[in-house]
Amino acid sequence: MTAESVSADIDLTVNAGGLALQTPVMGASGCCGFGHELLRLGRAGDVSALVTPSLTARTQSSDHRGVLLEVPSGLVSPTDRPSLGTGQLEATRLPWDADGIPPVIVSLAGNLSGAYAEAADQLRRQSLMRRVAGVEVNLACGDRKNDDRPFAHDVFGATKVIARVREQLPRDLPLFAKLSADVHDLVEIARGCVKSGATGLVVSSPLRALSIDLPTLRPRLTPAVTGLSGPAILPITLRAVWELRAAVLSGRLPNVAVVAVGGIARASDAVQALAAGASAVQVGSVMLHDPSSAERVTTGLLAECERLGIPSVKDLIGRAHHD
Amino acid sequence: MVEARGELIASRRMGVFQHHTIVVPELADRARPGQLASFAVGGRTSALLGRRTLPLAAITPSGTYGGTIEVVVDPVRDAGMRWLADLRVHDEVDVIGPLGRAFPLPAHGVDSMVLGVGASAAPLGWLSTALRDRGCRVELMLAGETDRHLVGVIEARRVIGTVSVVTPGPTGLLPVLRDELQRTLRATEISVVYAAARAPELSAVAEVARPFGVTVQALLDEAMPCGTGLCGSCEVPVTGSDGISRTIRCCTEGAVIRGDLVEWDRYVAELWETVR
Numbered sequence A: 001m002t003a004e005s006v007s008a009d010i011d012l013t014v015n016a017g018g019l020a021l022q023t024p025v026m027g028a029s030g031c032c033g034f035g036h037e038l039l040r041l042g043r044a045g046d047v048s049a050l051v052t053p054s055l056t057a058r059t060q061s062s063d064h065r066g067v068l069l070e071v072p073s074g075l076v077s078p079t080d081r082p083s084l085g086t087g088q089l090e091a092t093r094l095p096w097d098a099d100g101i102p103p104v105i106v107s108l109a110g111n112l113s114g115a116y117a118e119a120a121d122q123l124r125r126q127s128l129m130r131r132v133a134g135v136e137v138n139l140a141c142g143d144r145k146n147d148d149r150p151f152a153h154d155v156f157g158a159t160k161v162i163a164r165v166r167e168q169l170p171r172d173l174p175l176f177a178k179l180s181a182d183v184h185d186l187v188e189i190a191r192g193c194v195k196s197g198a199t200g201l202v203v204s205s206p207l208r209a210l211s212i213d214l215p216t217l218r219p220r221l222t223p224a225v226t227g228l229s230g231p232a233i234l235p236i237t238l239r240a241v242w243e244l245r246a247a248v249l250s251g252r253l254p255n256v257a258v259v260a261v262g263g264i265a266r267a268s269d270a271v272q273a274l275a276a277g278a279s280a281v282q283v284g285s286v287m288l289h290d291p292s293s294a295e296r297v298t299t300g301l302l303a304e305c306e307r308l309g310i311p312s313v314k315d316l317i318g319r320a321h322h323d
Numbered sequence B: 001m002v003e004a005r006g007e008l009i010a011s012r013r014m015g016v017f018q019h020h021t022i023v024v025p026e027l028a029d030r031a032r033p034g035q036l037a038s039f040a041v042g043g044r045t046s047a048l049l050g051r052r053t054l055p056l057a058a059i060t061p062s063g064t065y066g067g068t069i070e071v072v073v074d075p076v077r078d079a080g081m082r083w084l085a086d087l088r089v090h091d092e093v094d095v096i097g098p099l100g101r102a103f104p105l106p107a108h109g110v111d112s113m114v115l116g117v118g119a120s121a122a123p124l125g126w127l128s129t130a131l132r133d134r135g136c137r138v139e140l141m142l143a144g145e146t147d148r149h150l151v152g153v154i155e156a157r158r159v160i161g162t163v164s165v166v167t168p169g170p171t172g173l174l175p176v177l178r179d180e181l182q183r184t185l186r187a188t189e190i191s192v193v194y195a196a197a198r199a200p201e202l203s204a205v206a207e208v209a210r211p212f213g214v215t216v217q218a219l220l221d222e223a224m225p226c227g228t229g230l231c232g233s234c235e236v237p238v239t240g241s242d243g244i245s246r247t248i249r250c251c252t253e254g255a256v257i258r259g260d261l262v263e264w265d266r267y268v269a270e271l272w273e274t275v276r
């Protein structure tokens, strides 16, 4: 069943941070590949936008392979994955011009604010830039100048990265700051990012986590760069989205679009995220379990709107904050 | 690549393993030996996010039930494999396949060796038949922790004639496997070894074969938690023909990889890496 066959009358389009989307269901960074993979599965059209795995200024191998450890309803994995340099993009011959590829959002990563800026600068110079609908800044990376604490955990670091990336990019290009829900004052960090030029906020990166190897009783992955993702973190994602939306409503945060990521696996999760205040959602880990997940969430959203008698999915956004 | 819901239509014990036959018509029509099928495990409300990606043991393109695929499951590997092994006839399971690169078959007959360890050896009967059909002489060697960990010995004897069996000596399986392989390569004109196993055993096979100048086509039976190239967690370090190190995805560019290209020490160390 395609999304259209449920009901042609319900409007699924949303706008997230200046990005016009056909549906609120995007593909999360690192879980949907660069485009070839979904094309091969015949599923590139299932997501309304594809966020690439994080790219860095230079191609980086990592100290670890990107192992995934299974935990109940979640995955524990390193957050410092090997990455492709933005200067190398052309060489990999991405299928971003191919039919059926949704708008592409490039995720950028780095270990210094200057490295993010360099990655953005190189990206801008690429001819592929014409196919880039937005940039998402992955702030989960450790800041070399701050004892490798993730930028997302420090308002000063996060603000600086966003400001430096913003300088490098066309003024009208949607720019998303990807934050962590695992912080003391999320709103303060979000405010810094919006002030320095983010048009949208994405929450959350994987939450800090740990796994101990049983025979050796040593950490299985480097604790500072180990994160938890998957359905296990959904309630935390919802809380973070709620908090940001509440801050917008109370005036503590400028009006900004929020995108929910973390544990979205089914339509009811997406409905909750939209009601909590998200303008769109991203599906991540669940795509690894079942690559039809994005389509299922979209179809389910339509059915849910129909059930609730809502003509546009936009009417769901922030509903949980109404009396 | 096909995403489908397959129905289990037969299941039997095979030593310590479980052999399943599953109806998945479109998948069965296309698969070749060495290719994989990836299963979502744990059912509709599963708490297990990773898929289990296994080498296909055999296919029957059009039978009474439509096309079927066969897999051999090792239930003790982890909870997801246990779930897969415990499926009963008429149960359904989400399957994606065929995935990855098949064993490349020679254009004409060569002397070849086919070697497998434990449940990973599942596709080797199918492969041996394909090799024999091309006029290859096939030596088959099956290894396992006990004789209940050997897959397909009886069937293989029917197809191939001679099958050598390797079980652990006083210092484990690997030393015996090395010795047996070395002895066979010395005594024969074998020019290709087709092997299917976990990484440490394949590493040993590649090392033993190297001085003989024998090509090793290795099917890496390691964790591939999405099977579709999306997650990047099945990467294998290789040295390209240009001499430059890079990684390739086992599920899409493997799982059959030429043994001399893999950086085995790094790969094996990384698979079991913990923080020191």
Ligand SMILES: Cc1cc2nc3c(=O)[nH]c(=O)nc-3n(C[C@H](O)[C@H](O)[C@H](O)COP(=O)(O)O)c2cc1C
Pocket (backbone or CB within 6 Å): A028, A029, A030, A031, A052, A053, A054, A068, A075, A077, A081, A107, A138, A178, A204, A205, A206, A228, A229, A230, A231, A233, A261, A262, A263, A264, A282, A283, A284, A285, A286, B231, B232
């Ligand atoms: C295998 C894997 C790779 C990921 N790679 C990236 C990445 O390159 N950049 C990034 O910002 N987030 C990355 N993430 C995090 C996801 O985009 C997402 O924030 C997180 O997994 C939570 O969403 P989920 O519960 O839907 O997976 C990755 C997650 C996984 C599981």
Ligand code: FES
Pocket (backbone or CB within 6 Å): B223, B224, B225, B226, B227, B228, B229, B230, B231, B232, B233, B234, B235, B249, B250, B251, B252
């Ligand atoms: S198993 Fe996910 S990319 Fe290979």
